[in-house]
Amino acid sequence: MNSKIEQLKSELSKAVIGQESMIEGLIIGLLCEGHILIEGVPGLAKTTTINALSKALGLEFKRIQFTPDLLPSDIIGAEIYNPKEHTFSIKKGAIFTNLLLADEINRSPAKVQSALLEVMQERQVTIGDTSFQIDSPFLVMATQNPIEQEGVYSLPEAQLDRFMMKIVVGHNSIEEELTIMRKGATKSFEPINTILNREDLEILKRELESIHIDEAIERYIVQLITATREPEKFGLNPEDMMYGASPRASIDLYKASRAKAFLRGNSFVTPADIGSVVHNVLRHRVVLSYQARAKGVEIDEIISKIVETVHIP
Amino acid sequence: MKQSLGKIVIFIILSTLLFSEDFIYKIDIDNNQPYLKEPIILNLEINQTNHNKVIFFKFDLKKSKEYIFKRIDAIDKGKHHFAHLKYSYLIYPLKEGKIDIEFKLKKRVTNDESLSYSYSGDRDNIKLLVTEDSDIELPPTKLNVKPLPKDTEIVGDFKLKYHCKTHKAKSYQPMPINVEIKGKGYLPLIDNIIQSDRNITIFRDKPIIKSIQLPKDRLYTIEYPMAISSNKSFSLKPRTIKGFNPQTKESYLLSIPKQDFDIETIDKTTLIDKDNKPKPLERDFLWLRDIIYYIVIFVAGYLTAIAIEWRRGVKPKEKSTLYHKVKRSRDKRELLQILIATNQEQFKEIIRELEESIYNNKSISFKEIKEKLEKEIA
Numbered sequence: 001m002n003s004k005i006e007q008l009k010s011e012l013s014k015a016v017i018g019q020e021s022m023i024e025g026l027i028i029g030l031l032c033e034g035h036i037l038i039e040g041v042p043g044l045a046k047t048t049t050i051n052a053l054s055k056a057l058g059l060e061f062k063r064i065q066f067t068p069d070l071l072p073s074d075i076i077g078a079e080i081y082n083p084k085e086h087t088f089s090i091k092k093g094a095i096f097t098n099l100l101l102a103d104e105i106n107r108s109p110a111k112v113q114s115a116l117l118e119v120m121q122e123r124q125v126t127i128g129d130t131s132f133q134i135d136s137p138f139l140v141m142a143t144q145n146p147i148e149q150e151g152v153y154s155l156p157e158a159q160l161d162r163f164m165m166k167i168v169v170g171h172n173s174i175e176e177e178l179t180i181m182r183k184g185a186t187k188s189f190e191p192i193n194t195i196l197n198r199e200d201l202e203i204l205k206r207e208l209e210s211i212h213i214d215e216a217i218e219r220y221i222v223q224l225i226t227a228t229r230e231p232e233k234f235g236l237n238p239e240d241m242m243y244g245a246s247p248r249a250s251i252d253l254y255k256a257s258r259a260k261a262f263l264r265g266n267s268f269v270t271p272a273d274i275g276s277v278v279h280n281v282l283r284h285r286v287v288l289s290y291q292a293r294a295k296g297v298e299i300d301e302i303i304s305k306i307v308e309t310v311h312i313p
Numbered sequence: 314m315k316q317s318l319g320k321i322v323i324f325i326i327l328s329t330l331l332f333s334e335d336f337i338y339k340i341d342i343d344n345n346q347p348y349l350k351e352p353i354i355l356n357l358e359i360n361q362t363n364h365n366k367v368i369f370f371k372f373d374l375k376k377s378k379e380y381i382f383k384r385i386d387a388i389d390k391g392k393h394h395f396a397h398l399k400y401s402y403l404i405y406p407l408k409e410g411k412i413d414i415e416f417k418l419k420k421r422v423t424n425d426e427s428l429s430y431s432y433s434g435d436r437d438n439i440k441l442l443v444t445e446d447s448d449i450e451l452p453p454t455k456l457n458v459k460p461l462p463k464d465t466e467i468v469g470d471f472k473l474k475y476h477c478k479t480h481k482a483k484s485y486q487p488m489p490i491n492v493e494i495k496g497k498g499y500l501p502l503i504d505n506i507i508q509s510d511r512n513i514t515i516f517r518d519k520p521i522i523k524s525i526q527l528p529k530d531r532l533y534t535i536e537y538p539m540a541i542s543s544n545k546s547f548s549l550k551p552r553t554i555k556g557f558n559p560q561t562k563e564s565y566l567l568s569i570p571k572q573d574f575d576i577e578t579i580d581k582t583t584l585i586d587k588d589n590k591p592k593p594l595e596r597d598f599l600w601l602r603d604i605i606y607y608i609v610i611f612v613a614g615y616l617t618a619i620a621i622e623w624r625r626g627v628k629p630k631e632k633s634t635l636y637h638k639v640k641r642s643r644d645k646r647e648l649l650q651i652l653i654a655t656n657q658e659q660f661k662e663i664i665r666e667l668e669e670s671i672y673n674n675k676s677i678s679f680k681e682i683k684e685k686l687e688k689e690i691a
Contacts, residue, residue: 071438083429272664272670274652280658300656307654308638 002202005263007195008056014190015052016045019175024263025167026053026141027281030201031208031262032255034164035140036119037105037284040144042223044169046104050101053190058203059137066108068151072115077186079128090127093145095119098135102142106152107206117159137201156251157287163250165277166284172227211258216313221257221274225250227306228286234309243287253281271312279303335363335420336370336396340454342404342414343529350468350499351559352530355382356413356455361396367423368401369444370475379408385526393428403531405499406458413453421446426605452493465557469498469530473554473567477510481575487516487540492569495534497527503554506537507624512547516540546576598617636690645671648686660691
């Protein structure tokens, strides 16, 4: 593995115990310029992780708690009228940052969600007549609380598609929990040092470009995505899936598997690299049918079935 | 002389005061010695004198049992830094003797920055205007209310009209009768405009009140829709209402003269209803039947749910499907595919070994690796 990435992971482990999949997902997101959706119960170090990542990279970090009364102008900013001078001045919103934690994104109504998701896609904000570019790197880590269903506004599929990966964060192991408990009680978490800067990140991105991906592997990616759209062609049950993944999923799976190979220290992509990111990339993009949900089928089971069915090159 | 004096509008300026050099106000009333229930007009004018501040004013009369009031005009001619307000009220005193008209005035001071911030909000995002509020104590306006002449029922200049559609009817047939009082003054609401009589039945509806605001008074039209019926001929007693006009200071009488009604008696036997419509209530036990149905349906549903759970529970437990899949795999590639699909960290090393073997031609024993896996999964 790249030594810089190793250093970064080791620096993050000072503040975050366990949660490797979330840390790896964030690094993949940073390298691929994709956004991450995290699903997990409260208290699983989501804020700590992204905060630690911003410190380790020397980047700016902001957090927005999504609430039902949040307004688009709170995120993107607004024009303020100055009656003395009869002019409008622009007040930039929280979106103007490098790393943004959009906490409990499904607590706000659709107009607020779409304001954020639009910026995620365009990386540009228009306030009044003026357009502003969002500085690179720009990574949004949005969280969803899966427990509560009352007073939440579910993200529509079209908007979920804008997230590169959806990572499901689970509880730590007993050993990890013991470490967290001891460190948390004695406040002995070590401070995070800045070990990489923007230039280093750009170098890593350039190195990532050099990872080779064979045409057979590329075709394998496309076949995996096609299997979500036309399951009957691959001998899968078509009644399990209502909608398959979009072309954006193919792009994101391609980029994520290359980043995964890079993180593993390989110079080329293997089916195992694809297999280790395919669940995260497709989890929020493939829509289960009512029949499948009634039978208690989970989306991860369907994705595993697809991986099992489509032959590896 | 008295009449001419009464017609002269008494214009009394009660107070013109300067408050903390921020504003001046002026209160005037057109009559401070009104009769009971005589309308008086009160005007208030506020002018901001300190133009360095942005001031808003909130003014109203305090509610009291001694008078009722209605705001008839409110003009806001001012701009920020130059507040200029005019309010007009119509007041009816309800108690004889000395009464105080009390006021509540709130001064809200803010600045241009707060004002501009509050304007920056939109329909969905209203920004609060931050102000420093203070209650201003204003001295009450004193009235000396004169009593009405004895037995006065209505105050103002009113006229009465009545109308009986018919004076002939059959026994118990209702005959509509309508009384209307119209004019300027205090609301002429009278409880028993037609007095009750043991021999007649009076059906009363709610009075219909219409009113129009005039510059210095209020025009009322009150209609009393009623109907009367009886089983024999009768006479409605005359009714006299004493009114007082404060403008002319004279009392007057409004009257409904005696009315004779001719009732044609009818054969009572034709009025007797021999059938029970609707039928009298009988005891039935339909409710009990419904409850039993509900209980049976509930128990059936409950037992069905238990039966389904029981059937699920007795199913023979299958061995791990992954174990069978691994056992059935015929080559390294197939095994690798199965392990990749599990998305489990525990197989990371075996996946790497298989990859090395497939893509880098590193030699490993498929049989050995399969057996190792089978043991691990089992």
